Each structure stands twice: as structure tokens, then as C-alpha cells.
Amino acid sequence: MSGGWLEGYAALITGGGSGIGRAVAERFLAEGAAVTVLGRDADQLDDVVRSAADPSRVHTVTADVRDSDRLHAAVAETVERFGKLDTLVTNAGVWDYQRQLTRLGAEELDTAFDEIFSINVKGYLLAAQAAWPDLVKSRGSIVMTLSNASFYVNGGGPLYTASKHACLGLMRELAYELAPKVRVNGVACGGMNTDLRGPETLALGGRSIGASFAKRTADTPPPPIPLHDSSTDPRDFTGPYVLLAAREQSGPITGHAISVDGGIGVRGFARAAGGDEL
Template structure:
């Protein structure tokens, strides 16, 4: 039995990484999915590779644009007749760029860019979608991070943005209750095409390359569950659970940690400033 038969879903950043994996899983579970992103070729490839391309709509746009997000919501409703779930997912990482490795100009530019995508993008998506979600008593799912709770999952800008996204999720869970549920999935490290900020010349740098460079004899990741998967497909179950009214109707304002157990002991380095 599928968990999302007849559901209509909009996923920002749905052309790659965890967004694409969630889109594929939702289609498998019976949903129709609109994937939103800023790379037309990437969106087309994701749609063509879907388990059922006939139930996938692509919408090109920028999560920093309210107009683009409103257009995506309207296109989703026009194509599928309703909107049941918004997955606010598009994001960028700062590749753990520490404060002491940023001058003032770079810090200002990186903050503006990263917060515009990781926080403003979520808030604008919620604003564009909430009216349709009220109609269906739907839900919002935000992609959070281990960095929403713990340090050293990124640099100060990324960590601050993911803490902010956690607070945003909780605030919207209150403001939109009881009509719309709002939850998050706090993911650990994944082997995806997550990119960095253009302001640090990292727009073409992919976290996936970091995984590819690991030596066969490299030590295991600094998480308690050393054989924890980094395949984004293995992170999708919590999104299905939170989207399903039948399975998670009473759940709102919660973040499910899917991090391989990082929360058990945190990261392995006792201090970050020994090099200063």
C-alpha cells in the first residue's frame, strides 16, 4: 500500500540531492509532484528519471523570488487540482568556512546570499503556499540539518541559517495551527550535489566531490553509527511520514533527526580554535 495516494506536492530544490530523492519517493508512494529549481536542464533530467514522469511537473525559478514561488504554487494547483504538501528544501552550504577565514566583505556577502536561500527561501515558499494548504489541511516539511542543533556541521553562517530555519519551522507550526502542520527533517551528511555560495566562489563546488575523494582506508565518519548511509534515498522515509495525514496527523512543530546518531555524542573534534 502507498502512503500518499492522490497527494499533490511542491518541492523546492527538487532537481537534485535530497529534493530529487524525496520527489522520486513521493511519486512511488502515489503522489503527483511539482519540482522547483533554478536549473532547467537539471529539472528536465529529474523529471525524465522519475518513477512516473507523467506525475511530475517542473517549474523553473529562484527561491529568493516571491513571484516565482507564487507562480509555482499556481502551476501545481492548475496541473494537479490542489496542494497537499510543501517541501521547503532548496539550500546551499558554506563548506565549513570558519569566521577566521572570512574577511568582513566576504562575511557580509556570504551571509546575505546564504540566508536568502536557506531562510528567506523557506519563508517565501510558505507564504506562497499557505492559502492552498489551508484548503486541504495540508502540511509543510522543511529540510533542516544536524546543524540546526549542533555546531561544526557547517561554518557560522550555515549553522546560524539552519538554527534560524528550525525556529521558523516552530513559529509557523504555531501560526498555521490547526489547519496546516509544519515539521522538519534534520538530515545528516549526504552524498549529494549540494553547492556552496557564489559569494565565496563555491557555486560550482559540490559536496559530492568530498565524498568521492575519500580514500578506501579513510576513517569512518565522525558519527556513532559508522555504517550510516549517505545515500539521499535512505533519508526520504521521514518526509513520507510527515506528509501523510493518516500517519502523522497529530505531529506538528517537530524535527525528526535523520543523522546517523550525531545527536548521541555530537561531532568528534573537542575544539575548533586550536590552530589560532
């Protein structure tokens, strides 16, 4: 596609092999960008390349976001391949499947906390640390995948909710620290039909949120959000990422999170207390 909002941009997307990460990668490509996609599953990354209309604008890096050396390598390879880095999308994450505190043993809590925070929070920070020098050179931006759980409770259990609140604070702090050269913003997504997995420490690494969506039938009650009939297709969540990446469209915006959650913020309380059954 010629003449898109990201024509001539170079981006690096973590967790880009599936779900919202892949949808953002495909949207960036459609908007004219060159994209490095980083993920742990080499087969998924190969499929991203095969599906691209112009594979020459796609580079893949097999890596875990907890590995700082590999993140630095991904940034270096992006600059070598595409000449620069304009946008970092920090996106890789895991969900705790709303495992409440009362359903977590002490050992589970200890190990799951370390895993979830090392991916969801530390992974974002390590990627930003690897990328900021090149983003300063390009006067680029960071776009973080946040969540409705960055603002509201019960979008996950205490571990996921705390991790996403932490990402919101991280986004705001980096927006201050990297200004005026680098803009840092976020997209706070609601529930969508993706291959989002759970933590391996809770034996949920093989469970995909997409399986839950697959079980829905015509008789399944709609989600309790104002736009309860809104799309759950990750591709329909990608517009804000393009807007925030494009300096020509959002140059004065930093430290801001765009909520794409079906209107959770105007819903009110679904129930008064979460622990009535205790």
C-alpha cells in the same frame, strides 16, 4: 505504484532537481503523489521528468527560491495541474563548506551572509508565504529540510549553522501560526552524498559536496558518528519526509524535527574546543 502512503497527494518541492530534493520527489512519486519540482537548472528538471515512471504526475518549474513571484506561480501551476496542494517541501539550500569566522574577511562575511540567508532562510519563508492559503484549504503540511547544524555546531561554519538554526525556529513558529489547519515539521539530515553547492559570493558555487565523497577510498576514516557505516545515499533519508507528509500517519505531529543524522546527538564532544590553534 498504487496504494502508497501519499496516494492522491499533490506536493511542491523546492530544490528538487538534485540531491535530497530529487530523492524526495522520486520517493513521493513512488508513494503515489503528484509532484511539482522547482529548481534553477532546467536540464536537471527535464531529467526528473524523463526518469519518472509516470511523467503525467510530474510538473517542473524553473525558478530561484528568492523570487516570490515565481514561487506564487509554482503554487498556482501545481493547483491548476493537480487540483490542490497538500504538501510543501522547502529544501533548496547552499552550504558554506565550514568556512570559519577566522577565515572570512569583512566583505566576504557581509556578502556571503546575504546570499546564504536569502536562500536557506528567506527562500523557505517565501515558499511558505506563497503556499499557505492552499495548504489551509487541503489541511496540508510543510516539511522543511533542516540539518544536524540546526541543533549542533560544526556541521558548517557560522553562516550555515546560523541559517539552519534559523530554519528550526521558523519551522516552530509556523507550526504555531498555521495550526490547526496546517502542520509544519522538519527533517534534520546529516551528511550525504549530494550535489549540494556552496555560495557564489565565496567562489564556491561550482563546488559540489559530492566531489568530496568521490575522493574517499577504502582507507578513508569513517565519519565520527555512532552510525559511521550508515548510508550517505539521499534516497535512504526520504522516509521521514513521507511520514510527515502523510496526514494519516502523522496527523497529530507538528512543530517537530526528525533527526536523520547517524546519531550525532549521542556522540558527545569530538574535541573540547574549536579554536586551540588560534
